Amino acid sequence: MGKVLVEKLLRSCPDVNALYILVRPKAGQSMSERVQDMMKCKLFDRVREDNPDFHQKIIPISSELMQPGLAISPEDVQTLTSCINIVFHCAATIRFDEPLKHALQLNVIATQQLLSLAQQMQHLQAFIHISTAYANCNRRHIDEVIYPPPVEPKKLIDSLEWMDDNIIRDITPRLIGDRPNTYTYTKALAECVVQQESGKLNIGIIRPSIVGASWQEPFPGWIDNFNGPSGVFIAAGKGILRTMRASNDAVADLIPVDVVINLTLAAGWYTAVHRPKTALVYNCTTGGINPFHWGEIEHHVMSTFKRNPLEQAFRRPNANITSNYLINQYWILVSHKFPALIYDLFLRLSGQKPQMMRIFNRLHKAIGLLEYFSSQDWEWNSDNMNMLMSQLSAEDKKTFNFDVRQLNWPEYIENYCIGTKKYVLNEDMSDIPAARQHLRKLRNIRYTFNTVLLVFIWRVFIARSQMARNIWYFVVSLCFKFLSYFRASSTLTQ
Numbered sequence: 001m002g003k004v005l006v007e008k009l010l011r012s013c014p015d016v017n018a019l020y021i022l023v024r025p026k027a028g029q030s031m032s033e034r035v036q037d038m039m040k041c042k043l044f045d046r047v048r049e050d051n052p053d054f055h056q057k058i059i060p061i062s063s064e065l066m067q068p069g070l071a072i073s074p075e076d077v078q079t080l081t082s083c084i085n086i087v088f089h090c091a092a093t094i095r096f097d098e099p100l101k102h103a104l105q106l107n108v109i110a111t112q113q114l115l116s117l118a119q120q121m122q123h124l125q126a127f128i129h130i131s132t133a134y135a136n137c138n139r140r141h142i143d144e145v146i147y148p149p150p151v152e153p154k155k156l157i158d159s160l161e162w163m164d165d166n167i168i169r170d171i172t173p174r175l176i177g178d179r180p181n182t183y184t185y186t187k188a189l190a191e192c193v194v195q196q197e198s199g200k201l202n203i204g205i206i207r208p209s210i211v212g213a214s215w216q217e218p219f220p221g222w223i224d225n226f227n228g229p230s231g232v233f234i235a236a237g238k239g240i241l242r243t244m245r246a247s248n249d250a251v252a253d254l255i256p257v258d259v260v261i262n263l264t265l266a267a268g269w270y271t272a273v274h275r276p277k278t279a280l281v282y283n284c285t286t287g288g289i290n291p292f293h294w295g296e297i298e299h300h301v302m303s304t305f306k307r308n309p310l311e312q313a314f315r316r317p318n319a320n321i322t323s324n325y326l327i328n329q330y331w332i333l334v335s336h337k338f339p340a341l342i343y344d345l346f347l348r349l350s351g352q353k354p355q356m357m358r359i360f361n362r363l364h365k366a367i368g369l370l371e372y373f374s375s376q377d378w379e380w381n382s383d384n385m386n387m388l389m390s391q392l393s394a395e396d397k398k399t400f401n402f403d404v405r406q407l408n409w410p411e412y413i414e415n416y417c418i419g420t421k422k423y424v425l426n427e428d429m430s431d432i433p434a435a436r437q438h439l440r441k442l443r444n445i446r447y448t449f450n451t452v453l454l455v456f457i458w459r460v461f462i463a464r465s466q467m468a469r470n471i472w473y474f475v476v477s478l479c480f481k482f483l484s485y486f487r488a489s490s491t492l493t494q
């Protein structure tokens with residue numbers, strides 16, 4: 001989301017002088033190398049075309065959320081406090097399996113520290129915090145208000161400071177209560193921390209639901225990660241994922257990333273100009289406005305990947321969702337574990353390292369963590385989103401479009417799937433004929449395998465059971481009778 005925000009600011013807000021972005025070194029790359037890489041990304045093609053010198057506006061600031069004071073140097077603090085007008089805070093850990101202490105540090109303590117830095121900013125007009133629509137997923141109906149936190153954040157921070165990691169792991173389920181993970185729990189606490197500061201700053205809180213590929217900007221279908229449904233779509237397109245627990249009729253509250261960013265920018269403008277007395281919360285969701293369901297998503301994902309197959313698929317794409325636990329377990333056994341075992345056996349016999357079972361174990365862990373969100377639905381009030389839209393000029397409504405009533409879901413899902421192929425897996429669209437050919441080969445292997453298996457089982461059965469033999473002779477004689485009748489009647493008509 002950070003990248004998409006930077007791109008949109010550069011493309012649609014030419015009067016913005018500079019963008020200060022907090023970046024950490026990662027995976028052996030320095031801060032500047034990472035920023036260079038980011039600017040080379042396809043996402044920035046349109047900006048690059050309009051202004052090849054756009055990089056001059058980007059000023060990276062070294063920062064690490066795990067460190068005290070966010071590890072921002074005193075000189076950088078000086079720069080930030082004197083130049084910044086608007087803060088967009090979207091850094092977080094979004095992992096569902098994050099240990100509580102880590103999630104608390106990244107999502108709550110770092111937010112607190114950024115807020116105290118913001119308070120020193122001399123020209124700050126607005127502080128926009130990105131939360132999640134699922135921060136209060138323990139409720140069915142979610143209004144645009146900050147709900148009382150499950151625990152006073154300061155008390156939890158103080159307690160976890162002295163606790164051993166093992167103790168924290170043991171008490172985590174009790175602490176998070178009816179929330180599914182540490183992510184949603186700490187995001188709820190972060191909202192509370194933001195509210196505690198809302199007296200001193202002009203604050204807006206954006207709560208997106210499930211962020212997906214871009215709808216329109218900078219081009220349809222842009223996505224570059226496996227988060228949320230993207231990994232599921234890819235696993236289904238590769239023919240690996242065949243079954244998942246989800247409710248066909250539950251609303252799939254996907255929200256395109258460009259919609260979230262447009263709303264975020266509009267909220268930044270509104271907060272700075274109108275300075276609301278209390279923090280305004282914007283539920284940024286689609287379900288109440290233009291609902292679409294997981295069953296429909298399944299249909300369109302499968303249809304897209306059959307027409308535009310991914311390269312080197314493991315099997316022909318054919319995934320089904322079910323809300324029934326036992327049916328899902330059955331298909332996991334038959335369509336995941338059994339083929340994985342056979343394939344690993346084949347790899348072993350051909351002298352290679354088995355890998356399919358390992359892949360499936362990781363997939364099962366990932367989908368196990370997502371099921372909570374795909375098996376039920378929520379109702380979000382979106383009055384503030386509507387109010388904000390009504391405040392925009394006709395031109396801004398076009399430039400910062402977040403009107404999801406216009407979203408055509410089948411077209412969006414098709415672009416999303418093609419986006420995962422092009423931008424996540426870096427596959428070329430010109431390879432589609434070869435990918436189709438590969439699917440035909442897989443289909444023939446399946447037919448041959450099924451026929452051999454059927455004949456084998458039947459042979460074993462016939463050898464062991466008189467009744468099976470009788471049925472077999474009966475069926476064969478019936479076939480012969482039918483054939484001779486067919487021959488006789490065709491001779492008569494001639």
Ligand SMILES: CCCCC/C=C\C/C=C\CCCCCCCC(=O)SCCNC(=O)CCNC(=O)[C@H](O)C(C)(C)COP(=O)(O)OP(=O)(O)OC[C@H]1O[C@@H](n2cnc3c(N)ncnc32)[C@H](O)[C@@H]1OP(=O)(O)O
Binds near residue numbers: 097229231235244369
């Ligand atoms: C076809 C029919 C489909 C119909 C649709 C049905 C259901 C829809 C499915 C899901 C919808 C629910 C979405 C809910 C979102 C809620 C909204 C939010 O609040 S946003 C926050 C969203 N956060 C996430 O999505 C993060 C989830 N991910 C994790 O928590 C972790 O990645 C993990 C799943 C626990 C895995 O952790 P692990 O340590 O094992 O692996 P890594 O993260 O290090 O990743 C290793 C490797 O795998 C790639 N990866 C990561 N996630 C996935 C995935 N889901 N599928 C496939 N691959 C994945 C990752 O990029 C790494 O790759 P590499 O090693 O190459 O870097």
Ligand SMILES: NC(=O)C1=CN([C@@H]2O[C@H](COP(=O)(O)OP(=O)(O)OC[C@H]3O[C@@H](n4cnc5c(N)ncnc54)[C@H](OP(=O)(O)O)[C@@H]3O)[C@@H](O)[C@H]2O)C=CC1
Binds near residue numbers: 090133212
């Ligand atoms: N994705 C989704 O579906 C949704 C996301 N959100 C919220 O939107 C926001 C952005 O999410 P999204 O873009 O999807 O998530 P990403 O994981 O892609 O981005 C998170 C950002 O936080 C940074 N970050 C994480 N840990 C640290 C650290 N220790 N020090 C410095 N920076 C760090 C990451 O930097 P780095 O690149 O160095 O890792 C990255 O830029 C989050 O607040 C999330 O809660 C809300 C609803 C849905």
